[in-house]
Amino acid sequence: MPGRPRDTLSVWQVVELARHPDRPYALDYIRRMAPDFVELHGDRVSHDDPALVAGLGTWRDMTVVFFGQQKGRNLAERVSRNWAMMHPEGYRKAMRLARQAAKFGFPIVSLVDTPGAFPGAGAEERGIALAIGQAIMGWFEIPVPVVAAVIGEGGSGGALGMAVADRVLMLENSIYSVASPEAAASIVWRDNARKVEAAAQLQITSRDLLAMGVVEEVVPEPEGGAHLDHEAAARALEAVLWRHLEQLLPIPTAELLQHRYERFRYIDSLLQAAPDFGPKVEPRGAAGNPAER
């Protein structure tokens, strides 16, 4: 399709589109998908994290639990949402409501849009690393279908903590990266001004991730980018989310969880295919595990 952004944009232009201040945010999608959306708050330990919107609503005649990392549209909202950078309480809230969804059998939709988990002293004191680790581990035990979509920025572990799902989608002009281009430049060059070069090397666009087998599908955006037509972007995302969720609904729980395990277990199958990577499954007791003797 000539003239489409994916044919003409540089990697850095995609980064700028993914961060565009007019880009639709999680609530712009959730409220269109489920106009009766009810937001729920709090981790039931100490805080509510406004960087993560969570709640339930009716979508396609089902009750669905929605999560969304929510950026702010204006400065005041950005401050109150902490630029969608979650604290430990956000991941604990997510796990609380994911378990609640499991109790009632509600499917889960998670919209990912964060520069990363919050890099602050308070987050460290309250255990941000553990909270992310527990969330990543916890998602593998949630016995209902989970579909995630990166709608803007998928920044590092802070994004992964909300993106362990049966299917992971990406909007066309979104990015998903091991670290933000600035952080990667700071780590590799010790200079975060090299962010453009870092972004190009990191392979963070939706096409890169589709090619690597990290996401199942890329959702095309309206001509020029999602920020130009929220309504059309939401319609496109809704249709693809439903197509994937519909396939997951009939799968028996044990099979669903085993597939989720294997989705991530062999996500690096590009490398697994290398001859020196060895067999995927070793014959049991082939070599000296003392416990097997």
Added chain:
Amino acid sequence: MEGSPAEAPGPTPAVPSQRQPGAGVAVSPEGGPGGWGPGRPPRPAVAASGGRLPPIALTTNCPSCGVGLVPETLRDQCYVCDCGHHFRMHGDAWIALLADAGSWHERWADIRPHDLLEWKVPKAYQETIDQARAEGLNEAVRVGTATLAGHPIWLAVFDFRFVGGSLSIVAGERLTRSLEQAAAARTPYVLLAASGGARMQEGILALMQMAKINAAVGRLHQAATPYFSILTDPTYGGVPASLALLADVNIAEPGAAIGFTGPRVIRQSTYADLPSGFQSAEFQLRCGQVDMVVARTELRARLAHLIELYLRPLRGRR
């Protein structure tokens, strides 16, 4: 190198156990007469290290107390200065310390890193890999089976020398395979963490290792397999945010820096004044993230004791 331990403040120990009360080469905790109930024989003493440690690169003076270091002396006290400063150890030293002499059986050492992203600047990833290999290093994580004070274990050791101990596809694969096998055989799993985080040069697939590993950690827990994690200096980013804090017992080394975001980035992004000792092992103990801070000279005895406690058959149940 002229500075001798005799110039160190405090008594000069012949064995480390005299230096730190309760710490030492041989520890035999309670058990036997004195406690309540029928006396049990004292548990056999556990040596501070399974074998003689290999040499490690040292500065000439201790960065904490300034004393001149004598490499041979330091090597005999597990690279812990008389002042209590714990020097960073590489993977080989950790294997020699934790595993009984001759028991280490490395697995999947032949899996190699690949330059999937064709990373070129500022330094080609292939060149980074080749250099590390030329120095005899085999990736940031090595795994294998061993015994610790006679107990069979799976042992996974990060090596900070290989691209900062960064979590890579090979590291993730070795960790996942070993976690799966430990769960299948219910063999206690011992992790030695030292890492700067995920490896940038492997991009998103390095990040995905966190999910792959944690899925396997979940299965280890479901199999009720005891899991012990030792967090050493430094452990940051994707490693504590994946498997390193998810153990049944999290053990930190004294003074180790442990956290998600490093202090430099926190200062840059929040302009916060960070208190001294921020993200230290002791800080993480206060914040409830680790169960204990254990001196390296005591570590092996503590692990042996924990393995006994966790593996003891349940009476009247199951």
